[in-house]
Amino acid sequence: MSLTTSARRTATPARPTGSPTPTAAHGQRLDSPVLVAKDLSVTYKNGHTALSDFTLDVRPGEVVALLGHSGSGKSTLMKAVTGLAPATATQLSVDGTDIPGANAATLRAVRASTGYVFQHFNLVPQLSALTNVLTGGLHSAGPLSRAGLFSRAQREQALALLARVGLADKASARADSLSGGQQQRVAIARALMQGPSLVLADEPVASLDPRLAGSVLSLLRKIAHEDGIPVIVSLHVVDLARRYADRFVALDAGRITHAGPVASLTEDMVADIYGSPEDDDAAAESQPNAGQEATA
Numbered sequence: 001m002s003l004t005t006s007a008r009r010t011a012t013p014a015r016p017t018g019s020p021t022p023t024a025a026h027g028q029r030l031d032s033p034v035l036v037a038k039d040l041s042v043t044y045k046n047g048h049t050a051l052s053d054f055t056l057d058v059r060p061g062e063v064v065a066l067l068g069h070s071g072s073g074k075s076t077l078m079k080a081v082t083g084l085a086p087a088t089a090t091q092l093s094v095d096g097t098d099i100p101g102a103n104a105a106t107l108r109a110v111r112a113s114t115g116y117v118f119q120h121f122n123l124v125p126q127l128s129a130l131t132n133v134l135t136g137g138l139h140s141a142g143p144l145s146r147a148g149l150f151s152r153a154q155r156e157q158a159l160a161l162l163a164r165v166g167l168a169d170k171a172s173a174r175a176d177s178l179s180g181g182q183q184q185r186v187a188i189a190r191a192l193m194q195g196p197s198l199v200l201a202d203e204p205v206a207s208l209d210p211r212l213a214g215s216v217l218s219l220l221r222k223i224a225h226e227d228g229i230p231v232i233v234s235l236h237v238v239d240l241a242r243r244y245a246d247r248f249v250a251l252d253a254g255r256i257t258h259a260g261p262v263a264s265l266t267e268d269m270v271a272d273i274y275g276s277p278e279d280d281d282a283a284a285e286s287q288p289n290a291g292q293e294a295t296a
C-alpha cells in the first residue's frame with residue numbers, strides 16, 4: 001500500500017456514529033483505519049513505562065483529541081507511531097505498515113508520510129513562508145530540489161497550500177516576521193506538502209491565544225474532514241477538544257481512562273481526567289513543588 005496516497009484515496013468525512021460503513025465496488029472498506037494500535041506499550045531505556053496496553057484505531061477523516069495531564073503519555077504515543085519510541089504491541093501499523101521491527105528505510109518512509117505540527121511551529125526562521133512549505137516536500141524531491149532548486153510544480157503546490165491556509169500574500173515573508181497563528185498555518189501547509197496519510201499535532205495551540213487557537217484547530221479539522229487525512233491532536237483545553245475533535249482519548253500514567261465521541265465527554269470525566277479545582281488547591285497545599293512533572 002502506498003504510504004502517501006491511501007488516506008486521500010479512501011477519504012471520507014467523519015461519519016456520525018452508527019451510520020453504515022461505506023464499501024468500494026470491489027468490497028474493500030473505504031474507511032479502513034490509517035492507524036491501528038493494539039495493546040501498545042512503551043518502556044523507555046530508564047525503565048519508565050510511559051504507555052501501557054493502549055488500543056486505538058484512527059480512520060480517514062477523523063480528528064482524535066488526546067487529553068491528559070502533562071506526562072500522561074500523549075507525546076510518547078505520537079513518537080511510538082513513527083518508531084521514535086521503543087514500542088511493543090500486538091499490532092501497531094500506519095497506513096498498513098507495521099512499525100515495530102520495521103527497518104530504517106521503512107521508518108523513514110512512514111515519517112515522510114506523517115505530517116507533524118508542533119507547539120513551537122519548528123519553522124526555519126530566516127527562510128520565507130514559501131521555502132518553509134517547500135521543505136515539507138524534500139523527502140520526495142529529486143537531487144535538484146535537495147540542492148535548493150525546487151521545481152515549478154513544487155512551487156505551485158506550495159503556493160496553493162499557502163493560499164489554502166489563508167497566507168497567499170505572505171509567501172515571501174520571513175517566517176520570523178509572521179504571527180504565531182500565521183506560523184502555525186505555515187507549519188500546517190508544510191505538513192500537507194508531505195502528502196501525509198496521517199497528521200500528528202502535538203499541542204499545536206498551546207502557544208496561541210484562544211482566537212488563533214480556534215482558527216488553527218478549525219483548519220486541522222477541515223483537513224481531516226475534507227481531505228480525509230486523520231488528525232491526532234494533543235490538547236490541554238477540553239472545550240477545544242469538544243469543539244474541534246470528533247473523538248477523544250484520555251490518558252493517565254500511560255493508560256486510557258476514558259474514550260469516545262467528544263459529545264460523550266461529561267464534566268465528571270473531565271474532573272476525573274484533570275481533577276477538580278478543589279483537588280488542585282489541596283495538591284498545592286500539600287506539595288510545595290506541585291505542578292512539576294512527576295518522575296514516576
Ligand SMILES: Nc1ncnc2c1ncn2[C@@H]1O[C@H](COP(=O)(O)OP(=O)(O)OP(=O)(O)O)[C@@H](O)[C@H]1O
Nearest residue numbers: 044046048050069070071072073074075076077296
Ligand atoms: N526519552 C524518555 N526517557 C524516559 N522517560 C521519558 C522519555 N520521554 C518521556 N518520558 C516520560 O514518559 C512520561 C510520558 O511523557 P510524555 O512526553 O509522553 O507525556 P505528555 O502527556 O506528552 O506530556 P506533556 O503534556 O507535558 O507534553 C513522562 O513521565 C516522561 O517523563
